[in-house]
Amino acid sequence: SYELTQPPSVSVSPGQTARITCSGDALPKQYAYWYQQKPGQAPVLVIYKDSERPSGIPERFSGSSSGTTVTLTISGVQAEDEADYYCQSADSSGTYPNWVFGGGTKLTVL
Amino acid sequence: QVQLVQSGAEVKKPGASVKVSCKASGYTFTSYGISWVRQAPGQGLEWMGWISAYNGNTNYAQKLQGRVTMTTDTSTSTAYMELRSLRSDDTAVYYCARDPGFDWGQGTLVTVSS
16 A cells, blocks of 8 residues: 655754655655644644645745655744644545545654 | 534444544535544544545545445535444544545544443
8 A cells, every 4th residue: 555654753943944754656646735733633734735835824834845755844943833744645546535644743842 | 714513522332333423614515525534542644535525426445445434414514424343443533624634623532442
C-alpha cells in the first residue's frame, strides 16, 4: 500500500524556521495537504494543494513541492505552533478520493 | 460558517456495531464529499473511506472493507458511518471531514471494551 514518510519529530527555538518534510512516490502526481493537530482537538488544514494557504492561517505557514518530497515551512515559529503535523495526499490509483496520511511529526518549540 | 457536528461518545462491547452521525450546515451538502478518519489513542490519523453526498458513491479503505458502511441523508444534511464487528483496536476518535479537508467535525470517541 502507498505510504507517506515524515520525520517523527522536529525541534526549533522560538523565532526560528521549522521545516517538516513528507516523502511519497505519488507526490509528483497528487497534491499534498498539511494539517495541524493540537492535543484533544480536531485537525486543522494549514496548507492545501501543495502550497495554498486557507483563509485565517497565518502567513508564516507555507508549503512547497519538489519531486517526491513536499515541505511544510513555518517561519518565525511561535510557542502556539507546537503541535502534531500530518501530511495527506492520495493514492494515484482509483476514481474516488483515497486519502493517505503520513505518520505525523511532533513539532516541539524549545 | 461551515459546521460539522458529530454524535456523542459511545461505549460498545466487542462484536457490536456503532453508527456515528455527522450533521453538516453552512454549505450545500450535496456539493461535497465526506471522508471519515479515525485516530486511535496516541496514534496518527487513519483514513477510513469517503462518500459522495451527491450520489452516494463510496470508496472504503481496504482494511475496513466488509465492516464499514457510509451513508448520507440529504434531507437532513447528515452523513453516517457504521462500523460492525467491533474489536478493541477500533477504540478511537472518529472524525468526519468535508472534502478536501477544510472542515472537520469535533470527533466522536468510540470505546470498545468488554
